[in-house]
Amino acid sequence: MNTTKDVVVVGGGLAGLAAAAYLGRAGRSVALVEKAHAPGGRAATQESHGFSLNLGAHALYRGGAAHEVLRELGVRFTGSPPPTSGAFALDGGVLHTMPSGALSLLTTGLFGLAAKLEMSRVLGGLAAANPAPLASVPVSAWLRDTFRTPEVRRFMGMLVRLTTYCADERQSAGAALAQVQQALGHGVLYLDGGWKTLVDGLRGAATAAGVEIITGERAKQVALQGGAVSFVELASGARLHAGAVLIAASPRAAAALAPEVPALAAHAERAIPVHAACLDVALSRLPRPRFRVALGVDRPLYLSLHSDAARLAPPGGAVIHAVQYGPERAGRDAERELDDLLARAQPGYRDVLVERRFLPSLVVSNAVVTAEGGGYAARPGVRVPGLDGLLLAGDWVGPTGMLADASLGSARDAAAALLARRALDRAA
Ligand SMILES: Cc1cc2nc3c(=O)[nH]c(=O)nc-3n(C[C@H](O)[C@H](O)[C@H](O)COP(=O)(O)OP(=O)(O)OC[C@H]3O[C@@H](n4cnc5c(N)ncnc54)[C@H](O)[C@@H]3O)c2cc1C
Known part of the structure; x- marks a missing residue:
């Protein structure tokens, strides 16, 4: 040929x-x-027994180039934003209500009073913050120098991981902040049928x-x-x-x-490269339907019930993606830590397991956007x-x-x- x-x-x-x-x-x-x-x-998306499993948790960011290109090329897709209720923050081994608005910020046990005040100020100013001067500042220095209370520092670190997928603190704070702003400003979609x-x-x-x-x-x-x-x-x-x-x-x-x-x-x-360890599971039913999201604050962990927002499972079934960010520096066995988190979110999940796939080190991105490079x-x-x-x-x-x-x-x-x-x- x-x-x-x-x-x-x-x-x-x-x-x-x-x-x-x-x-x-x-x-x-x-x-x-x-x-x-x-x-x-x-x-790619793996399809089996009526379930669609992406290669680890995938969410399409709205308001960016991907969305524009897909629209220009006439690619049709449907989907919904991730669940906001039933979301928990894991800190010090304790699950707290995830603050997602003024009321939950007031009532969550995740923050002390000083952190609650600081957090409401930070969230109020985030959208208007200018990422450009932070291009050459590493995320580690930005978190240390910008946020006063340790709880807010840890929470912002979690937001950076969640939106950039990157737990490497050499990452540019400017790039990370712009990504956080895009995700909070425009939201993301879990896609029906997966990224396939x-x-x-x-x-x-x-x-x-x-x-x-x-x-x-x-x-x-x-x-x-x-x-x-x-x-x-x-x-x-x-x-x-x-x-x-x-x-x-x-x-x-x-x-x-x-x-x-x-x-x-x-x-x-x-x-x-930016790596992630991923545990992807398909369940015939949900032991705890109201537990939808868990995000690690002091640990680089993510868990989300993707089938709550997107058509990824047959009726009654569920797809959950769990992630340990940066397994090479997470300091704990990824499969065990993810399995424990899943068992905590959905006790007895092993009894309703249809598919389980552990991927120890996927390349989420080929290159950290580093502060050193500007x-x-x-x-x-x-x-x-x-x-x-x-x-x-x-x-x-x-x-x-x-x-x-x-x-x-x-x-x-x-x-x-x-x-x-x-x-x-x-x-x-
Ligand atoms: C766990 C995980 C979670 C993610 N979550 C998100 C998310 O939430 N939101 C988001 O926007 N992105 C996410 N991503 C990233 C997203 O999946 C990628 O950005 C995107 O799919 C990359 O597309 P690409 O074409 O650039 O690269 P790739 O998908 O890597 O494609 C490169 C292709 O080149 C082929 N190839 C390589 N060498 C050769 C060769 N010599 N000859 C022929 N073929 C070759 C490979 O087989 C491959 O198919 C995630 C990725 C992972 C792994």
Whole structure:
């Protein structure tokens, strides 16, 4: 199989599918290569016995690039915000009512009086706070220097973990604050049918735009000649010739594909991945239907009943996702800690278990947005300098947003950069 296309996209996750769809719609001939047997990457959803299990807890942030790109590409989805009632904060081994408004803030046992006063002030000022001056400040220093009471400090740390998925305190406080503001300001959605609906929608948009999707084939090398892209060689030996290649995979994968490009090796070297340990369960019924959410305040823990807000289970059944953020520095065995939390939330859950999946170390994001790098400013752009036909997209690329916002935002930017370049070539 030796073919010629305008563009080859490597990687069939959200970023690769979206970029391919934009390029196909603009009239370019595109092949997308995905090494797995189906596209989706980390947005895949496992379906069994009528349950839909995302790869760990997934929520779509509203008001960001992901939402915009999905709308532009006509991807249809439905879903609802997470439950707010039945939510608890776990601190010092005790479950407290989660403060979600003025009344619960007054009555919760999570805070003493001084912390209640400080918390109401902090929540009142959060939306208007300016993240820009905090770009080079680590989250650890921001929490220490900004919040007076230890309870509020810990609570804000929990909010940062919840919205960024990152427990690494080298993270830029500016980037973290912007993410907290987006999540609190616009909210998030749990999606009916899981994130597979996004993958299916993007794949449909790509194929409708004429993109050839090749699955079960690993791209081995991007061959360069005279500073330009020549072809992509697949592990099977086939060659896909193209004037441009868009790599929508991890920094390491990008560096391995074009080892002679020093910028790619440097990105791979610098990127600090964000990991999570995930316990995903499907239950035939809920032992305690009113216990919906638990968030660790002094521990990096999350538990949420996703099927309360989204259609993910057959009638009467339930899907719960539990997460330990940053298992490499959490200091406790993740599977045991998550299992204990689940048993506490839903006593006897093992008797109604349909599916249980423990994933010890998923890469939630390919790169922490670090304070040391000055926040988003340190991320590579979609263009690889000095190599006109080589572009990048993913959660580690581009100047804005985290998680799927970064993946889909950079996918759109990379496609636009390629189209602009082609327009210039044609005009010349
Ligand atoms: C546990 C967990 C929870 C998350 N929660 C959220 C959330 O709540 N909100 C949110 O916005 N985001 C969340 N995310 C992040 C979100 O899933 C990702 O940002 C998004 O799915 C990444 O898409 P991508 O296309 O950039 O990368 P990927 O999904 O990693 O896709 C890259 C693809 O490239 C393929 N590939 C790699 N190398 C090659 C090669 N050489 N040849 C061919 N193919 C190759 C891979 O197989 C993969 O399919 C979460 C992620 C995880 C793991």
